[in-house]
Amino acid sequence: MNTSKSKEFIDYSWKQILDPLCEYIAIPAKSPAFDPNWESRGAIERAVQLIYDWCKDHAAEDWGVNVVRLEGRTPLIWIEIPGKGDSKVLLYGHIDKQPEMTGWDSGLGPWKPVLSGDRLYGRGGADDGYAVFASVAALKALHEQGIPHSPCSILIEACEESGSYDLPFYIDHLAQVVGEPELVICLDSGCGNYEQLWCTTSLRGVVSGILSVEVLDEGVHSGDAGGIVPSSFRLLRKALSRLENEKTGEILLDELKGEIPGDRIAQANLSGKILGQNVYKRFPFAEPCSVEEKPAELILKRTWGPSLEITGASGLPSLEEAGNVLRTQTSAKLSIRTPPQINAESAARAIRRSLEASPESGTRVSFSSEMAASGWNSPRLAPWLEASLREASNTWFDRPAVMMGEGGTIPFMGMLGERYPNAQFVITGVLGPGSNAHGPNEFLHLPTAQKLTGCIAQILELHQERS
Numbered sequence: 001m002n003t004s005k006s007k008e009f010i011d012y013s014w015k016q017i018l019d020p021l022c023e024y025i026a027i028p029a030k031s032p033a034f035d036p037n038w039e040s041r042g043a044i045e046r047a048v049q050l051i052y053d054w055c056k057d058h059a060a061e062d063w064g065v066n067v068v069r070l071e072g073r074t075p076l077i078w079i080e081i082p083g084k085g086d087s088k089v090l091l092y093g094h095i096d097k098q099p100e101m102t103g104w105d106s107g108l109g110p111w112k113p114v115l116s117g118d119r120l121y122g123r124g125g126a127d128d129g130y131a132v133f134a135s136v137a138a139l140k141a142l143h144e145q146g147i148p149h150s151p152c153s154i155l156i157e158a159c160e161e162s163g164s165y166d167l168p169f170y171i172d173h174l175a176q177v178v179g180e181p182e183l184v185i186c187l188d189s190g191c192g193n194y195e196q197l198w199c200t201t202s203l204r205g206v207v208s209g210i211l212s213v214e215v216l217d218e219g220v221h222s223g224d225a226g227g228i229v230p231s232s233f234r235l236l237r238k239a240l241s242r243l244e245n246e247k248t249g250e251i252l253l254d255e256l257k258g259e260i261p262g263d264r265i266a267q268a269n270l271s272g273k274i275l276g277q278n279v280y281k282r283f284p285f286a287e288p289c290s291v292e293e294k295p296a297e298l299i300l301k302r303t304w305g306p307s308l309e310i311t312g313a314s315g316l317p318s319l320e321e322a323g324n325v326l327r328t329q330t331s332a333k334l335s336i337r338t339p340p341q342i343n344a345e346s347a348a349r350a351i352r353r354s355l356e357a358s359p360e361s362g363t364r365v366s367f368s369s370e371m372a373a374s375g376w377n378s379p380r381l382a383p384w385l386e387a388s389l390r391e392a393s394n395t396w397f398d399r400p401a402v403m404m405g406e407g408g409t410i411p412f413m414g415m416l417g418e419r420y421p422n423a424q425f426v427i428t429g430v431l432g433p434g435s436n437a438h439g440p441n442e443f444l445h446l447p448t449a450q451k452l453t454g455c456i457a458q459i460l461e462l463h464q465e466r467s
């Protein structure tokens with residue numbers, strides 16, 4: 001490709017993308033898990049329409065832009081792009097979003113797109129609304145210069161943040177058209193900095209669910225009952241302590257532990273050298289923080305180690321309303337990240353067994369799992385792909401590409417890895433320092449999105465050349 005022409009074209013494309021991306025950010029298209037009434041609310045539908053219309057407007061004549069709908073499931077955007085040869089490429093992204101979260105800075109908000117310098121703030125811009133725009137722009141950049149690419153399918157789902165439970169049905173439904181992709185490109189991942197191309201070599205899985213401890217049918221005087229009736233909070237704590245060492249955060253269940261492959265340790269050492277203390281300094285700690293462990297060890301902990309967070313609770317009145325009552329129950333929502341190679345379903349069963357073991361007399365302890373999505377470890381990179389990533393990063397970022405695991409989960413990658421064991425994967429994204437997907441002040445780093453678009457175009461070109 002003529003790089004300066006491509007740069008010009010992609011620069012121009014991103015100027016066109018800004019408006020529709022802002023419109024998209026303004027739509028509260030929360031994933032079904034966070035909005036059970038998503039269908040009647042119509043926000044997901046509005047996001048689908050917006051993206052569909054934009055893709056229709058920008059597609060080349062021979063592209064097929066479709067919305068596929070299976071009864072009772074979130075819709076799927078499906079774009080078929082004819083190409084040269086029979087080796088197929090699948091590009092993936094999603095348009096459903098995480099919920100609002102509190103803590104947005106003044107002037108910012110989840111459904112309020114704000115452009116400030118290089119950053120476009122608002123929910124879903126970086127995770128993962130930009131992906132469809134970037135994919136279309138990358139392919140158009142090739143068309144512009146008459147550069148051939150393999151037949152591509154762009155698949156944009158609306159259920160990712162809920163564990164992609166609708167997606168396998170669509171993949172079955174579309175099996176004929178999808179064929180067996182040789183290359184999968186996923187634009188829903190992270191980057192260690194905004195200075196080079198970061199390729200995700202592994203992802204953790206996630207098990208989430210609700211742990212409930214019930215001790216009474218109605219609340220009673222705490223002075224009357226305390227000492228006889230156990231506190232549901234203590235029992236919850238006790239159950240959690242079987243899962244996690246509360247002093248260190250270490251997860252105790254053997255079923256949630258796995259060996260770290262040697263090549264991943266070597267990659268973590270290299271990423272640790274590049275990132276240094278930024279591995280932890282990028283998090284907004286409440287107080288100045290210094291961590292003893294080496295950056296590489298921290299990288300391995302957040303990518304190959306299990307971890308637990310309590311993401312919500314019920315049964316606890318607000319502080320103003322709390323009286324001296326022995327409460328009936330305490331429930332907590334648990335989010336447990338699991339190592340890449342662990343099967344999430346069996347992890348969920350082990351977690352449940354451990355949490356529900358030997359409840360005290362007269363009490364009920366239950367764990368109901370809501371989501372179990374396995375992690376993923378990338379197959380060995382083919383030499384042509386390794387070379388393409390290097391070249392793309394050098395062209396667009398003027399720095400070498402880096403391989404690193406990510407701590408988050410993209411459920412679809414686990415599914416695809418099992419389904420297409422011979423496929424090669426490029427998993428990358430714009431979720432870098434401070435971008436804060438899932439939290440407040442989420443932003444899309446526009447220069448990175450733009451350079452990534454160029455990298456994708458170049459990888460598609462190089463992929464076709466060797467096919």
Ligand SMILES: [Zn+2]
Nearest residue numbers: 127128160188
């Ligand atoms: Zn995402």
